[in-house]
Amino acid sequence: MPAPLLQLTGIVKEFPGVRALDGVDLVVRAGEVHCLLGQNGAGKSTLIKVLAGAYQPDEGEIVMDGEHAHFADPQAALAAGIATIYQELDLVDGLSVADNIFLGHERSRFGFSRVSDSNRAARELLVSLGHPEIRPSRETGSLSAAGKQIVSMARALSRQAQVIVMDEPSAVLDPDEVGGLFRVIEDLRASGKAIVYISHRLEEIRRIGDRLTVLKDGRTVAADLPARETPTSELIALMTGREVSAEYPRRTTPLPDAEPLLVVDGLGRTDEFEDVSFSVRPGEIVGLAGLVGAGRSEIVETVYGARRADRGTVTVDGRTLRRGSVDAAVAAGLGLCPEERKSQGLVLDEAVYRNISLASLPRFSRFGATRDSAERSAAHEASRTVDVRPDDPDRVVRTLSGGNQQKVVLARWLLRSCRVLLLDEPTRGVDVGARSEIYTLIRTLADEGLAVVVVSSDIDEVLGLSDRVLVVADGRVVHSGPSAEIDAHNVLDRILASNESSHESEGDAA
Amino acid sequence: ACTNSSDGDDDTANVSNTGSGDNAEAGDTVTIGFSAPAADHGWMGAISSAAVEQAEAFEDVELVNAEGTNDVNLQISQVETFINDKVDAIVLLPFDGAAMTDVATRAMEAGIPVINVDREFDSPFAARTTILGDNYGMGVSAGRYVCEQADGNTDAVVAEIAGIDSLPLTQDRSQGFADALEDCGLKVSNRVAAEFTVESGERAAANLLQAAPKIDYLWNHDDDQGVGVLAAIENAGRDEFVMIGGAGSANVMRSIEADDTVLKATVIYPSTQGADGIKLARLIAQGKSMSDLAEVEVPRKIQLAAPIVTKDNVDQYMDSAFES
Amino acid sequence: MSTPSVTGDTQTTEAAPAKRAGSMGVARNLGLVVALVILCGVGLITAGDRFASTNNIITVLSLASAIGVVAIGMTFVITGGGIDLSVGAIVALASVWASTTGTQAMAESVGWIVIVTTAIGVGIACGVINGLLIAYGKIVPFIATLAMLASARGLAEIIADRKTQIIRDQGFRDALGARPFGVPVIVYIFAIVVIVGWFLLNRTTFGRRTFAVGGNPEAARLAGIKVQRHTVYLYALLGATCGLAAVMLMSRTQTGSSTHGLMWELDAIAAVVIGGTLLSGGRGTVIGTLLGVLIFTTLTNVFTLNNLSTSVQAVAKGVIIVVAVLLQQRLANRSST
């Protein structure tokens, strides 16, 4: 076994009121993919930020290549050969893709940018990641979440680092893209680099990981486990300290034969999607499956009125909604749990409970004055149902871990009693334990008579959760039917088939 | 308000405690509150500095000098502070006379004599004594001078560069100018407003000179902005007209004396008002009279003249000019 | 006397919800309170009784009142993610409009309330125009309100014909010039505005929405909040406070003038920002604004009592602002760790 390339011992990091890391040990060797596991809020992201020099540890030491290391700022860590892909997409929207990739180590001569040179180098990196369609000169802000994730990866690779840390890089990617990511990781491993890989998807860890370390409540609870052999039940027990069912909760009662609650007819937006029609009955869960960039988010946002439809209608309970009006949708009982929690979902500097109650304010007010205690306790309850950690409704959302922020967005729509719930990637970044609870919850809501639409890039999740599935490819519904009659393989086949039939539509779909 | 200018001993052009009679002798020490608008231009700076220097020249005067401000709300509170402090007299150059009337009246009612400088209150009960320049008269003097020079030529192009246009005093000056011009059949054909600063004067004049390709007479309200106006004229290489200044700064007087620019005259708007205000306040507070008058009380109102200064009489006024 | 009670009461109540949301506790205003206390200490030492007299305190409070009311309105707009450069101009326009001979004649027959409603009405109208340009015209607040600044002051000049308009209506003078318990009416108005403002921001759905709209407008929109309409409300609210400030200023000066409120935009924004409201929106505190206003007015008062030269005052003011903010930060940091 090769000598440790990187060794962290007894790392402690405190934030005001929280001990995020409480003595973490981590040993990473060259040429391995080292997986880091833990529940939401276990301290994974904090640990890698310490490693990256973004945070200063309160205690503990870092040894790199046999020497003590102290990373006073991110530059020091980068210089020492540690490159990081952060969980939150830390790109500058206003800059081009190439500028983002080389930010901080620009290709320049005497301070002048060498634009064509850096564009060429960026293109090479993007091609090696399997994404030649992302133009280096494109403005980063116009890319989808997945596209940005690719740019983040290219940026980490551009550093020529010894250790590459990836914090949930697959959260916004679809299976196809994850395959591409794994090929890149294989190459890196083969060339003797070390990779620290964080994910909540156990099957990925099985596929790519060599060894793993499990964190719980800021401590290392198990280290040096073989990634492939350790039984799932043991991992889950280590992470959560309890049993978790890996099953999707199936419908228990037959679907009532009611009129459809939500009817979408011929919906279209120029250059985004065309001719989308479907209906959802009360109690039914409809899933939208498809690859990243297929336009699913656009569809649900348009249904919600957040984007203005160019064609078609949305009808709720027989009444047609005004186009492009969120107000009308909300008044008709629609709720949207948006895709990007930070930019679309959360008021980061507000308390958890205030974020949860944001869509239900009238319920907690009398003559415009808020009834704070009623609001807090109701919001607190909602946050408990999705297991937000730590269990403190007054905490500022910004200080929650990524997965817990996602749960807060979800809790908002649980609190607001709506009739139609649109969930866009509801479990992105959520840990195994909480995920199964969220599944149960969605099923319970449906059983109570809600119409639910779920978008997810995890095809198994869409199929497992929904009663009926629509497969979306390139802005079109290419298949629609009961989810029991189709499996993940078939879904991908249909997408590929549609792509081949519309061969000419090449565009940049990232 | 003075200066490192020509020779050493005219150092007290605006300040004199070498007055006549008993008034120069120290009496009971009196505290005088002084408040004026922001010294954001030279004339106002000269007023304030002269007042301070005048007070320093008296050993029996203690001056409380409030922050210069263009916010009447703040100026009111400064006067209120003076009232609370029970000063012996208040010298007040209001940013806006009407707006300060009420608080000045309150000071008078509290038994504190108020000396109103330059911008007149709205009520006779608000001040014990008023000393003011003659804004309307300034305009008239400048207009008369133009009429004289034009000598019956009713086609002459007359331009005007005003000061801060939203101030009532600017309106008075422009009105006086217009009225005097009308007498001889002239009118202002181009008018711009600057902000009493060198830079704004340059800016306004540069544009004005383009607006009027040929000018015969140009009256500029204020000699501080006049420095900028002259710079703009020089930059534009224009010299076909006669320029008249306003206020009467030392720079301008010297330039009139030297007679090497288009500036041929200026209308005095005395910057000695502040210093005179302090003097009057002291006399009133100490119960003295103006010794040059037979009258035993300080008069209610003193309005200063706004004479025109040309090369012929410039030496007469040079000493009282303010250095800005 | 009313300051200590106003400050004290609301201070503690505000502290409560703030503390719950993490690091935003009392500490947030502690530094400002300390700065104010130090300032008062300096005033006491250098000017003694003259500083501590009831009259002087009333003077400071009266001075703080009109600009303070505007600053409270500004707190809402800035918390909601906007900014308004036109407040001074709106005050001027409102004061001019409410003191024209026409309005005064009407006031004579109907009552002084006409003057008050005219001023507030003009303020609201200007605020609504600002809000519409920003929310629906999608003009950045800085530019939209800069345009309003130019236009409103120009219009005020045209209406007033650049003359100062004297208010002769005795009813108005009596009503707003009254001094119940020796304290001017405008100080009571300020106190009421602070209390109502605090309640509105911290205890109502309106306030809650303001934070959300300022903190993340997209999230607010997707949560079903009518962001554009709310933005218009915010600017209208600020316009109303400008109208009210115009009334207060008219009561203090007995005039309406196009030069009223000169540079108030900077003063009001400075008070709000030094109070701890974030210019980027999403975080705002009425009590901080109150403290900010009091610090600035006390500073001027202490300067006046000490007879500093204007230029030295300016230099000192800059230095004191920096020191106060640094102090505020250190104290806030220390007590949050």
Add this chain to the structure above:
Amino acid sequence: MSTPSVTGDTQTTEAAPAKRAGSMGVARNLGLVVALVILCGVGLITAGDRFASTNNIITVLSLASAIGVVAIGMTFVITGGGIDLSVGAIVALASVWASTTGTQAMAESVGWIVIVTTAIGVGIACGVINGLLIAYGKIVPFIATLAMLASARGLAEIIADRKTQIIRDQGFRDALGARPFGVPVIVYIFAIVVIVGWFLLNRTTFGRRTFAVGGNPEAARLAGIKVQRHTVYLYALLGATCGLAAVMLMSRTQTGSSTHGLMWELDAIAAVVIGGTLLSGGRGTVIGTLLGVLIFTTLTNVFTLNNLSTSVQAVAKGVIIVVAVLLQQRLANRSST
């Protein structure tokens, strides 16, 4: 004539990289160009030859130069996520310091360059202080530069004793007063600053980092950029342009004065923002700023040529700003879809 060429040249070059980055194409400035053209059209129709004369064009350019240089510096600071209210005060302080009898005496023996370096040095020093207070003292830019505004102007008044200081140094007057090919030197300086500024923002590492620091400071930090140091550089750069503007103003007025640059902070920020630079940082355009400055200067020129009263000018200015921005948006939207 130099306007069209300056605008033309850099306009097209800017378009190129802008287009690459998505929606930031020519369209972004199209509305401003159209607004400027309309304005010129109005000037031509109403004032004919007086407007189109070489002399008038040179006048407009000269008037645009000093404030324009400051606005270019301001573009960097705002793009980098900051703001600076102290520019006018820094211009005043630099002009006063560089025109004291001491400096002028030194200039007499060493050469006029002493005056220039003093002004720019003072500007940089003030900028560095601003930058340090903001980057390391963590004082919000609005407050830190507001403090600098008060202090710098106060200091300028103290140094100048509130008097206008005449520049008698003939070398300075000759060097900066020269008019190669009939165009004043300061117009050339402005042109050079625009070109250098454009290059710096769009073609250098410094520029890239400015966008990053303004757009997402945390991301910039994680990418290894020294955000604090860069912030100091930005304010120092703006300070330097203020010093340069002071030199230009001294050349035009032959004076140094504590009243120079009054209210320039608003004018400069307005030009930058109307040009399309985002006040929230991360996006900025030098050419937009140039157009913004030209629009404002031309506006005043056309007003004066038409002999409008100041009040009417103010109202019209507000309306025109709103119309120009709305026009700009509509054109930008149309051509981007």
